[in-house]
Amino acid sequence: MKLLKxxxxxxxxxxDIMVTIVPLENGGITLDLxxxxxxxxxxxxxxxxxxxxxxxxxxxxxxxxxxxxxLDCTVRARVSAAAFRCAQAENDHWG
Amino acid sequence: MDELKNIPHxxxxxxxxxxxxxxxxxxxxxxERTARQNxxxxxxxxxxxxxxxxxxxxxxxxxxxxxxxxVVNQVVDTLARMGYKNLxxxxxxxxxxxxxxxxxxKSGVITHIETSGLRGDLAEExxxxxxxxxxxxxxxxxxxxxxxxxxxxxxxxxxGAPSCDPYGNANGYSRDEDDAIACGSMGYARTDAKxxxxxxxLTNHLVRxxxxxxxIPEYDVDYIVVMEDIGDPKGIMSGATxxxxxxxxxxxxxxxxRVIDAAGYFYDGFSMQMGSGGASLxxxxxxxxxxxxxxxxxxxxxxxxxxxxxxxxEEGLIDRILDVQSFDLDAALSLRKNRxxxxxxxxxxxxxxxxxxxxxxxxxxxxxxxIDTNFNVNVLTGSDGVIRGAIGGHPDTAAGASxxxxxxxxxxxxIPTIIDRVNTIVTPGDVVDVVVTDQxxxxxxxxxxxxEKLRQAGIRVYTIQALKDKAEALxxxxxxxxxxxxVVGVVLYRDNTIIxxxxxxxxxxxx
Numbered sequence: 001m002k003l004l005k006x007x008x009x010x011x012x013x014x015x016d017i018m019v020t021i022v023p024l025e026n027g028g029i030t031l032d033l034x035x036x037x038x039x040x041x042x043x044x045x046x047x048x049x050x051x052x053x054x055x056x057x058x059x060x061x062x063x064x065x066x067x068x069x070x071l072d073c074t075v076r077a078r079v080s081a082a083a084f085r086c087a088q089a090e091n092d093h094w095g
Numbered sequence: 096m097d098e099l100k101n102i103p104h105x106x107x108x109x110x111x112x113x114x115x116x117x118x119x120x121x122x123x124x125x126x127e128r129t130a131r132q133n134x135x136x137x138x139x140x141x142x143x144x145x146x147x148x149x150x151x152x153x154x155x156x157x158x159x160x161x162x163x164x165x166v167v168n169q170v171v172d173t174l175a176r177m178g179y180k181n182l183x184x185x186x187x188x189x190x191x192x193x194x195x196x197x198x199x200x201k202s203g204v205i206t207h208i209e210t211s212g213l214r215g216d217l218a219e220e221x222x223x224x225x226x227x228x229x230x231x232x233x234x235x236x237x238x239x240x241x242x243x244x245x246x247x248x249x250x251x252x253x254x255g256a257p258s259c260d261p262y263g264n265a266n267g268y269s270r271d272e273d274d275a276i277a278c279g280s281m282g283y284a285r286t287d288a289k290x291x292x293x294x295x296x297l298t299n300h301l302v303r304x305x306x307x308x309x310x311i312p313e314y315d316v317d318y319i320v321v322m323e324d325i326g327d328p329k330g331i332m333s334g335a336t337x338x339x340x341x342x343x344x345x346x347x348x349x350x351x352x353r354v355i356d357a358a359g360y361f362y363d364g365f366s367m368q369m370g371s372g373g374a375s376l377x378x379x380x381x382x383x384x385x386x387x388x389x390x391x392x393x394x395x396x397x398x399x400x401x402x403x404x405x406x407x408x409e410e411g412l413i414d415r416i417l418d419v420q421s422f423d424l425d426a427a428l429s430l431r432k433n434r435x436x437x438x439x440x441x442x443x444x445x446x447x448x449x450x451x452x453x454x455x456x457x458x459x460x461x462x463x464x465x466i467d468t469n470f471n472v473n474v475l476t477g478s479d480g481v482i483r484g485a486i487g488g489h490p491d492t493a494a495g496a497s498x499x500x501x502x503x504x505x506x507x508x509x510i511p512t513i514i515d516r517v518n519t520i521v522t523p524g525d526v527v528d529v530v531v532t533d534q535x536x537x538x539x540x541x542x543x544x545x546x547e548k549l550r551q552a553g554i555r556v557y558t559i560q561a562l563k564d565k566a567e568a569l570x571x572x573x574x575x576x577x578x579x580x581x582v583v584g585v586v587l588y589r590d591n592t593i594i595x596x597x598x599x600x601x602x603x604x605x606x
Contacts (some may be wrong), residue, residue, distance in 0.1 A: 030419065040574050069509035071571075
């Protein structure tokens, strides 16, 4: 997936995560994460973000995420949505 | 008169010698006397000096003013100005409003704290290692027992009172027609007043003698200080505690009511206590309807009392209320006007050293921050390991009640409530009987007969392990909280043995 512009998805509501993705030329994935459950789930949220980007073929991006206790499925959905908006593409793999 | 030594057994029956006349009788009216000879001192400083307080001693406070308390901060500020150091502060509990204590700890005025709970910035700082000596956490019953046994010796008690007469008869309300502030019951202060070496009452409302009914009698009081401000009425008492509208909590409450009925503890003449959490309060609402439907009454309700319990009393559904702490203004007003709404002290409420009202409970509904697969309950530290709660009467009532029901949502946001091991054991699983969540009920294997009765009533019973797995399937398995080795809090069970410790949270960057 080719990232074209900065994009975001999600909200600051409890149970959600707000994800912002900035395209990079190189340097891999950098992640800046804050979470209301950092101690218990910070590690897991980072894994899910990297996994999701990996599945979408995103290799270089600066990701910042503000988590308010989102479940794994929510994290995945918000990261995907942000990535597709970044790429100005439609996600036709849903379902 | 016979020679004393000639009277047989005189040493055993009288020691004070022969009558030698009486001092002059007073002749002034009692009103004049009240104005001239009383215990009122001109200032807090004067009262502190009069008590003989010295560095290294223990001072105590009650928490009936909750978040509206202005007594603790004013007294400790004054002690700091007077140059006191190395004091132990033993409060029945502390709230977020007591954050100014942080500076007095840093400057060495306060070097040890004993309390039921901590909240806000003070709790955060202590969790980060503010104090060298660990904070001692006791239940309300454990504190009362420790004060009576001398394990917690109070040198000077500073007790705020919304009404007091010039001799020290003090109460949390007044039956005079006035609009003074009220906190209702002063149950936790009564133990301090009885056992402290010196007792200072701080009041903003000096009333005429005799201030009956009283919570604290004048013979337990040494000095009185009239202060402009002892607390913020809005923080001391809100109106009625509201019923929750949260559907999860309502479901939990409804299930808890069904569990009590099915377990056989809902009969004409039962006794109960409700915790102050949303779901446990809501349980009263479902019990009320069941009482009306079945035509049965509750003999007594115990504990922290809310407006809902007071309303059920006024409706004729609850015969007696035993009130150690009034949670809201409606409860305080009921204590003032209803003669069978009775104020009790902490010792009679919950001390294990003597007959206590908790021992007469059929059931108690309690909340929890965490419950583990051994049924241990934590109500003191948050899921991040930081102190943010209070033990209260949790272990006392769980141990005393024939059926203790702990109610909690299975998850709060992403945080699971049921886990392998609670961060801090406050109430041991040995006294927890049933756990009710929005996603299922678990019964302690110690009580197979309860599990059987629930099944017969059509309530599905899960193992606690199954509930834990359910929570984990939803939110994933949390990484453990990181602590340092340093102990910042020692948690005592109601018999004052050490049941757990709280360690300083580790905020160094994760590897």
